[in-house]
Amino acid sequence: MELTGFELGVFGAGLGAGLVVAIIVWIGKLAVRSSLQKEIEGLKSHLHTQMSINAKGYEELQKEVETLKHQNENLRITVATLSNKPGRAELKTLHIWDKAIRTLILNSPAFAPAWEMAIAEAKKETEEADTGVKALVRRVFSVLPQDQLQQ
Structure with missing residues (x-):
């Protein structure tokens, strides 16, 4: 089948338009x-950009966490050192005894007067020991060796 010029023109126009x-x-x-x-x-x-910002923020948080861990360890060591200083155990015991005495004074009406008299006597003896003849005797005898005091 042969195509005529017109058909070729229509085909070409359709093909061109397509x-x-x-x-x-x-x-x-x-x-x-x-x-x-x-x-x-x-x-x-x-x-x-967002990931680099997040990474920088994460790095800063990691550094802050490390810094806080280091500070926490230093504080823990400081607390342990301070609690082991001479006199701390005695102070803790003193606070415990003070609380126990306050509880006894509140709960036992007969305890308070006896306690106050015992405190007054202890203060008087301490004052006499710190000043006067007892202090002098104690100083003199503290210089002597212990075996001479027993003879």
Whole structure:
């Protein structure tokens, strides 16, 4: 079957119109693809920036955690050292006894007067020992060796 010139012209015009439409659609799609590529690059750049900010924040948090751990260890050592200083155990015992005495004074009405008399006698003996003859005797005898005091 042979095509006539008219048929070839109609075929060529249809083919040309189809190619023109295809080229226009193809150019449109290239423009859309190009804009989408730019948007993807922008999103990648934004994601990279966001990740670097998060990484810096995470590093700062890690450094802060390490600093706080170090400070915590130093404070723990300081507390342990201070609680082992001479006199701390005695002070703790003194506070415990003071609380126990206050509880006894509140709960036992007969305990308070006896306790106050015992405190007054102890204060008087301590004052006499710190000043006067008892202090002198104690100083003199503390210089002598213990075996001479027993003879």
